[in-house]
Amino acid sequence: MADYKAVVHYGGNDFFIGISPGGHALTMETNGERGAAASPVELLLVALGGCMGSDIVDILRKKRERITDYRIELHGERRADFPRSWKTIRLHHVIKGDDISEGAVKQAVELSNTKYCSVAATLRPTAEILVTYEILQEQSARGSAAS
Numbered sequence: 001m002a003d004y005k006a007v008v009h010y011g012g013n014d015f016f017i018g019i020s021p022g023g024h025a026l027t028m029e030t031n032g033e034r035g036a037a038a039s040p041v042e043l044l045l046v047a048l049g050g051c052m053g054s055d056i057v058d059i060l061r062k063k064r065e066r067i068t069d070y071r072i073e074l075h076g077e078r079r080a081d082f083p084r085s086w087k088t089i090r091l092h093h094v095i096k097g098d099d100i101s102e103g104a105v106k107q108a109v110e111l112s113n114t115k116y117c118s119v120a121a122t123l124r125p126t127a128e129i130l131v132t133y134e135i136l137q138e139q140s141a142r143g144s145a146a147s
Contacts, residue, residue, distance in 0.1 A: 016040075041078070044123075045089065049074050051119040052091060052131075055112035056105075060095075063104045068138055069096040086127040093133040100135050109133050 004021040011017050014031035029037035038046070049072040060067055073092040078084045095105055113120060113131045120129055 041084075041086075044086070044119075045074050045076050048089060048117070048119045048123065048129075049091065051117045052093075052109075052112045055116045056093065056095075056108045059108035059111060060100075060104060063101070063108070065097060065100050065104050067095060067097040067100070069136075070094070086123060088128045088130065089123065090130045091132070093131070094136065095133065096136040096138055098138050100137060102135055105133055105135055 006021050007019045008028075009017045009019070011027075014029055014034070015037065016028045016030070018026045018028055020026065026043075027037040028040050028043065029035075030039060032039065053070065053072050057067065057070065071094050073094065074089060075092075076089045077087045079087045093105075093109060109131055113129065123129065
C-alpha cells in the first residue's frame with residue numbers, strides 16, 4: 001500500500017498553497033469571482049484528464065502508435081445541493097497521429113477508464129464518467145513519394 005503525504009497552507013485572501021507529496025507547490029483559490037487560480041474542484045477535473053491521458057499515452061506508446069498531438073476536453077456538471085459533488089463528467093479524447101489504429105485507441109481508452117485511472121475510480125461512485133474519442137489521421141512524410 002502506498003502512503004502519500006501532502007500539505008495545504010492558507011496563504012490569506014482566499015488563496016491556498018498545496019505542496020504535493022513530491023514537493024511541488026500549486027496555488028489554489030476559493031474566491032470564484034476573482035479567478036486568479038484554479039479552485040480545488042477545478043483541479044479535480046484537470047486531475048481526471050491528466051490521469052486518463054497519462055494512461056492512454058503510455059498504452060499507445062507500448063503499442064508503438066505514433067501520436068503527434070493529444071488533448072482531452074472535459075465537461076463537468078455539479079449537483080446543485082451541497083456538497084455540490086460532480087454529477088457527470090464527460091471526457092473527449094482527441095488523438096492525432098500517423099496511421100493511428102482505432103482498435104488500439106479504443107482499447108487504451110477503455111483500459112484507462114475501467115482499470116487504471118485511480119482518479120476515475122475515486123470519482124465513479126458518485127459521478128457518471130462518460131468517455132468518447134476521435135482520431136485525426138496525419139500523413140507521414142515517410143509514406144509519400146516525391147514525383
